[in-house]
Amino acid sequence: xxxxxxxxxxxxxNQYGAPQPPVQPPTQPPGxxxxxxGAGYPAAPPVYPGAAGAAGMPMQQxxxxxxxxxxxxxxGLVCGITYFLWFFAIILGILAIIFGAIGKxxxxxxxxGNAGSATAGLVCGIIGMVVPAIYLMALDAAxxxxx
Numbered sequence: 265x266x267x268x269x270x271x272x273x274x275x276x277x278n279q280y281g282a283p284q285p286p287v288q289p290p291t292q293p294p295g296x297x298x299x300x301x302g303a304g305y306p307a308a309p310p311v312y313p314g315a316a317g318a319a320g321m322p323m324q325q326x327x328x329x330x331x332x333x334x335x336x337x338x339x340g341l342v343c344g345i346t347y348f349l350w351f352f353a354i355i356l357g358i359l360a361i362i363f364g365a366i367g368k369x370x371x372x373x374x375x376x377g378n379a380g381s382a383t384a385g386l387v388c389g390i391i392g393m394v395v396p397a398i399y400l401m402a403l404d405a406a407x408x409x410x411x
Contacts, residue, residue: 325375326376326377327370329363329367329376330363330367330370330379330380331378331381333381333386336356336359336360336385336389337386337387337388338388340354340357340360340388340393343356343392344391357390357392359389360385360388361393364382364385367379367382368382370382
């Protein structure tokens with residue numbers, strides 16, 4: 265501040281008054297978690313090198329074959345319902361059955377965890393192959409009755 269300008273400037277360190285001392289956290293009884301003002305959760309306990317789980321998280325089991333079976337089965341089922349894509353339905357149905365069987369084998373050995381997607385892919389692959397077969401048998405019967 266200057267004598268000519270009694271108002272504090274925007275960069276004047278004393279414009280807000282003297283600095284206040286920091287707020288001390290309240291003391292808790294021994295054995296209780298320490299809570300600080302403004303913090304919603306207590307501090308995490310320390311992790312010691314020999315503690316359980318200190319080596320890291322266990323790897324999650326994945327079943328890529330089960331997921332591949334599910335995708336191939338669903339796409340094959342849609343192609344099977346669409347009459348003119350029956351050829352793709354048969355190919356995708358065969359792949360879904362193979363991938364589903366491999367995925368269920370991995371689940372049985374304990375190498376994978378999602379048995380549901382492998383089973384669903386296997387079932388969708390079978391249905392995706394049966395629907396075009398029914399279409400082709402109906403077409404063959406219709407052609408036999410005409411000629």
